[in-house]
Amino acid sequence: MNQISTISFIGSGNVATHLAQAVKAAGMEVKDVFSLHKKHADILAGKVEARAVGSLAELQRDADLYLLAVPDKIVEPVMRSFLRVEGVVAHTSGITPMETLHNMSHYGVFYPLQTFSKGKDTDISKVPFCIEGNSPDVVQSLSDLATNLSDTVYEINSDQRKYLHLAAVLVNNYTNYLYRMAFDILDAKQMDTSLLMPLIEETYAKIREMRPDKAQTGPARRKDLLTIEKHLLLLEEFPQYKELYTLFAEQIIKKYS
Amino acid sequence: MNQISTISFIGSGNVATHLAQAVKAAGMEVKDVFSLHKKHADILAGKVEARAVGSLAELQRDADLYLLAVPDKIVEPVMRSFLRVEGVVAHTSGITPMETLHNMSHYGVFYPLQTFSKGKDTDISKVPFCIEGNSPDVVQSLSDLATNLSDTVYEINSDQRKYLHLAAVLVNNYTNYLYRMAFDILDAKQMDTSLLMPLIEETYAKIREMRPDKAQTGPARRKDLLTIEKHLLLLEEFPQYKELYTLFAEQIIKKYS
Incomplete structure (x- = not known):
């Protein structure tokens, strides 16, 4: 050939x-x-x-x-x-x-x-x-x-590739949608979205050094239900995002219990 | 003082x-x-x-x-x-x-x-x-x-800060959990998770240059229900991740319809 x-x-x-x-x-x-x-x-x-x-x-x-x-x-x-x-x-x-x-x-x-x-x-x-x-x-x-x-x-091979494609959707498409949710919230509250950039950079930097299961932080990881409740109250203003927030919190709490 | x-x-x-x-x-x-x-x-x-x-x-x-x-x-x-x-x-x-x-x-x-x-x-x-x-x-x-x-x-101020905190949870804690889901899937299929690193890097790089609503790609963005169905079939092996995948797909389809 x-x-x-x-x-x-x-x-x-x-x-x-x-x-x-x-x-x-x-x-x-x-x-x-x-x-x-x-x-x-x-x-x-x-x-x-x-x-x-x-x-x-x-x-x-x-x-x-x-x-x-x-x-x-x-x-x-x-x-x-x-x-x-x-x-x-x-x-x-x-x-x-x-x-x-x-x-x-x-x-x-x-x-x-x-x-x-x-x-x-x-x-x-x-x-x-x-x-x-x-x-x-x-x-x-x-x-x-x-x-x-x-x-x-x-x-x-084709079998492995399809799982790779699924994983790619998670780390890119869905991560990008989380960015969108966060940007929408800051836009609505008249805050500069560039405030979030160092955190987004660090989230990416961490995964080059440590496994994501070790890098997990935040209220759900700590099972801090009070903070989660406060966030859900804030999300009353963004009802379209409430369900995703809740499901993530539940899943992370379950994984780390 | x-x-x-x-x-x-x-x-x-x-x-x-x-x-x-x-x-x-x-x-x-x-x-x-x-x-x-x-x-x-x-x-x-x-x-x-x-x-x-x-x-x-x-x-x-x-x-x-x-x-x-x-x-x-x-x-x-x-x-x-x-x-x-x-x-x-x-x-x-x-x-x-x-x-x-x-x-x-x-x-x-x-x-x-x-x-x-x-x-x-x-x-x-x-x-x-x-x-x-x-x-x-x-x-x-x-x-x-x-x-x-x-x-x-x-x-x-305190009012703005709580929304900032909520946004931070989305872009860091939940993004990191998406990484974990993807890594779990590649681990289970004996693939090297480093395969995903350039995509993770590009996802981060994009948000420095364009708004996330413009950067959105993938099957849900294209309303490609066939691919989403195939992914859901693969997720039968990872039932704990199916619900989050589905909710993201639904939300993105809705946002871009």
Whole structure:
């Protein structure tokens, strides 16, 4: 199997955008960018000097790699209308089994364990890539590509990867939502949210040095029901956040009793 | 009112330990360290060349500041048996109103908005101190002390401070518990938890650049019910974490619909 030097992207969202720019910067060619919304494909294609296509049938058939960077729930539907190609077809989904791509000759997974947002640069070299392939050759090709982009590349099977994806949702999506809750509360009380930044930094710094079960502090950890009650009173003003607060407090009290 | 140069600590836990060492390092004298568990007082007193006492009656009466660094729920009971002194009496609690100390002549709040753990050094200069006092003199004295220790000092009243404390619980205690959930899952599946570190770092890095409502990504943000269902299936093995996962997903879906 050839080294991967030409790549087409199926999808033009955050993941596709960050990856396409990274492979382009690493010296590879981006051939096509497909999106059902042709305008979105145009934008990304413009950034990486590729061709934008609005239907799967228009994809050139000679790319070394077709990278499906689409929402998890779209991987299967897209594959159903995907024409068989000789190049490697890989998806970037954490939760989708590799075998979803089994109609292809060469297929695999190229999962960047990271959160990507518009308007926020991400240092791809620090992103762990989780690789899987339907043959040692595919694993090798995808690993070589990932090693070109990043310092950390792991071979992870579909079963492990889905738990990793679940864990990622907890530490990123749900942590970010806790930030949102806290910011909403300070906004409502006319306080500067930057007051919280050193605490947020320390919470992150701690987990580099100690296990989270040891790092746990706070009223629930101390079973300080009086403080928890006071917080619940304050949350009368933020009823949408009361249930999450309560459930965390209950769970932590239970874990540490 | 004199500048604060001698301080006695009521309490010998994480907050007292970190603060006592910081004021000592900044050139102040730590006079007494009180703990109901005399042995705990001995340990901290040994570290900062202070006297350890096991009853409040033994406290020397001539300290410039008495700092109550005890669990929130103990502040009031301690104050009931505290003899009136001429020095400033301040507590370090986020949730306790300043007026809990109203039997003293000079009183206030000296709240470090940070999480402290045994075995993890904390850079006190980066800790925001929230100050309140029953007179401009007390505010000045406590602010001067805080400025000696830290780059960031705020005057925050009791009403604002309790919301700040609630927000702190969300971004630290509950975020840390999400880390624990994720680590538990990877442990159970024999995966290296360091895989998650770049994602945890990026989650923190994002909030320095963008508001959390904009930084939100993930299946719930995209209303990807299929992925959420798959996660819930995985969580059958971790039933204690299922309810929190579900509630977060529901709330985020609702917020972004």
